[in-house]
Amino acid sequence: MRENGAMPASDAIAQPEQPWNRQRLRSTxxxxxxxxxxxxGAASRAQLARETGLSKPTVSSALAALEEAGLVREAGTHAPERGRVAVLYAPDPAAGYALGIDIGRSxxxxxxxxxxxxxxxxxxxxxxxxxxxAMADLVVSTARQVVANSGLGAHEVAHAVVGTPGVYDGERRRVxxxxxxxxxGRAGLFDRMREExxxxLEVHNDANLAALGEYTYGVGAGSRLFAYILIGTGLGMGVVSEGRLFTGARGGAGEIGFLPWPGLQKPEKLEDAVSGEAVVEAARQF
Structure with a gap:
């Protein structure tokens, strides 16, 4: 029941926070x-219209906007047996660049x-x-040198991602x-790198990033559920589910190195038994 023309709470909740508009439709x-x-891969306007269900004028307008933004470029032509020669479009890989930083003990x-x-x-x-x-200083100086060696301007590097052992706590800004x-694990180190x-700059577990890379470019491609085990100085695992990283409620999913090693007091955890260093140490004893 409405009083004084007011809308019931249930009706108010049903209203979208951000109504649809033409600009959003174009960007979508x-x-x-x-x-x-x-x-x-590369495709013509007609092919894109068939595959997406969009009209040809809509595809032409969207491609023009993407081309103007530098995200898409002409990538050749296709001459069918019948009909006109079609222009092919593809993403422009030089539209932006990413900086990847992998931090390990060695x-x-x-x-x-x-x-x-x-x-x-x-x-x-x-x-x-x-x-x-000193490690933060090394990261910043090396990253600056790599960007300089690339011949790119700093403004052309759109994003940086750091892979590190451990779990990044975004609230406390520490690993x-x-x-x-x-x-x-000292707070503020990544804030400092970000500023300098x-x-x-984003920070993620190194095994998680490795899993995502293997899912995108390697043997995990197309898998519905994919697990990647990283054996190095320590032991880690990354899980990709339905194309997305599965990190758990607090980012600790995949930290199998901390699982207890049953039946023995030492090694106390799985990482102590099967990490790269543990295997080398065990081999030296024989």
Whole structure:
């Protein structure tokens, strides 16, 4: 029942927070076409219209907008047996670049890649840092050098991703469980790197990123449920479910290295028995 013309609470809840509009419709169509081109390869306007269900004028308008934004480019032509020669469109890999940073106890690996995953510049340097602050300095200086070697301007690097042992706590802005990197759990280290690099920066578990890479480019492609086990200085696992990383409620899913090792007091956990260092140590004893 309405009083004083007021709308009942149930009706108010049903109202969308952000009503649909033409601009959103255009951007959705552009994203649909861009996703199709990225996953399915180059295609003509007619082919895109058939596969997406959009009208040819809508496809032409969306492609023009994507081309103007530098996200899509002409990639040749296709001459069918009958009919006109068709222009093919494909994503432009040079529309933006990403900075990847892999932090390990022994090595720091940094690379700049285009949107197709093509590596433009890379550096692998020994991690000789003896403190978390020195390691942060090494990350920033190496990243700057790699960007400089790529020949790109800093503004062309749109995003940076750090892979690190442990679990990143976004609320406290610190890494937990990075046992092999003393001091790496100190709060504020990644804020400092973010500020000094001047690039939007995300932090993820290294095994999770490896799993996502293998799912995208390797043997896990197309899998409904895919698990990747990373054996190095420590032991980790990344899980990809329905194309998305499965990290659990607090980001700890896949941290199998901390599982107890049954029947023995030492090693106390699974990582102590099967990590790369553990295997080498066991071999030395024989």
């Amino acid at each position: 169509n552009e994203r649909l076409l861009l996703d199709r081109l990225r996953t399915g 090595w720091l690996r940094v690379a700049v890649a285009d949107l197709d995953g093509g590596v433009v510049a890379r550096a692998d340097v020994r991690n000789r840092a003896r403190s978390s602050g 937990r469980y990075a046992m092999h990197l003393p001091g790496w 690099l001047g690039i939007p």
